[in-house]
Amino acid sequence: MDVVVVESAEEVAREAASRVTDLVRRHPTASIGLATGGTQLGLYRLLTDVYRRGQVSFADNQFFMLDEYAGILPTSTNSFQHVVRSEFLNHVDAAPRSLHVLDGTAHDLHAEAQRFEQILRDAGGVDMQLLGIGTNGHVGFNEPGSPPNSRTRLVRLHDDTIASNAPYFSSPAEVPRVAISQGLETIMKARSILLMAIGARKAKAVAEMIDGEITLECPASILQGHSGATVIVDSAAASLLASRV
Numbered sequence: 001m002d003v004v005v006v007e008s009a010e011e012v013a014r015e016a017a018s019r020v021t022d023l024v025r026r027h028p029t030a031s032i033g034l035a036t037g038g039t040q041l042g043l044y045r046l047l048t049d050v051y052r053r054g055q056v057s058f059a060d061n062q063f064f065m066l067d068e069y070a071g072i073l074p075t076s077t078n079s080f081q082h083v084v085r086s087e088f089l090n091h092v093d094a095a096p097r098s099l100h101v102l103d104g105t106a107h108d109l110h111a112e113a114q115r116f117e118q119i120l121r122d123a124g125g126v127d128m129q130l131l132g133i134g135t136n137g138h139v140g141f142n143e144p145g146s147p148p149n150s151r152t153r154l155v156r157l158h159d160d161t162i163a164s165n166a167p168y169f170s171s172p173a174e175v176p177r178v179a180i181s182q183g184l185e186t187i188m189k190a191r192s193i194l195l196m197a198i199g200a201r202k203a204k205a206v207a208e209m210i211d212g213e214i215t216l217e218c219p220a221s222i223l224q225g226h227s228g229a230t231v232i233v234d235s236a237a238a239s240l241l242a243s244r245v
């Protein structure tokens with residue numbers, strides 16, 4: 001796992017955007033796993049800017065969702081597929097059917113998780129998976145206690161995740177309690193992983209991910225075992241690291 005510490009959230013986004021655009025220029029048909037959350041927004045804005053300047057094309061890429069709330073309509077502003085379309089894909093030349101979604105409104109969510117996992121396998125996995133990290137060390141919605149051999153499945157959100165995501169809803173009661181998420185093993189199959197973390201509220205989880213043991217209590221610590229994982233953090237998120245890298 002490589003760790004890159006930069007000064008600001010803006011630089012985290014810039015560093016990540018340069019790695020994504022490098023990949024897409026070298027490998028125009030690369031498949032990319034897309035995350036949501038506030039951390040990703042700066043990256044999506046910069047990728048849109050680079051596209052508008054004519055410096056990259058996403059026309060031949062395939063995109064895969066990392067996770068999705070259960071029971072939220074795809075048209076809702078809280079739907080993760082809505083977020084990646086409205087913040088990124090709708091502003092670039094991504095092909096209309098290039099986003100492989102997790103349908104949180106599917107009648108059978110277990111079957112939906114398996115369908116997605118199969119599509120991912122048939123596509124040969126992703127070349128780059130984008131990730132954020134929860135204050136409790138989650139990646140995707142793999143909450144503490146998630147098994148390392150987990151695949152895409154139905155998950156129950158922890159209270160701190162519900163609290164973190166409550167500002168996006170009219171009240172904490174509105175936050176779905178259940179979601180579909182790629183599993184830890186699914187994420188670890190990605191050929192490369194780019195995790196971004198910004199802000200002091202992530203410092204403890206970042207330190208546990210990088211300096212701690214690989215434990216179920218910090219799901220992100222599993223990334224220590226991925227040779228193609230890069231973690232990009234700002235100085236606030238890096239403030240509890242044993243050695244600033």
Ligand code: F6R
Nearest residue numbers: 035036037038039132133134140
């Ligand atoms: C979102 C996701 C989550 C977030 C994490 C950080 O698709 O899977 O793991 O990446 O909760 O969220 P923010 O960036 O809002 O702090």
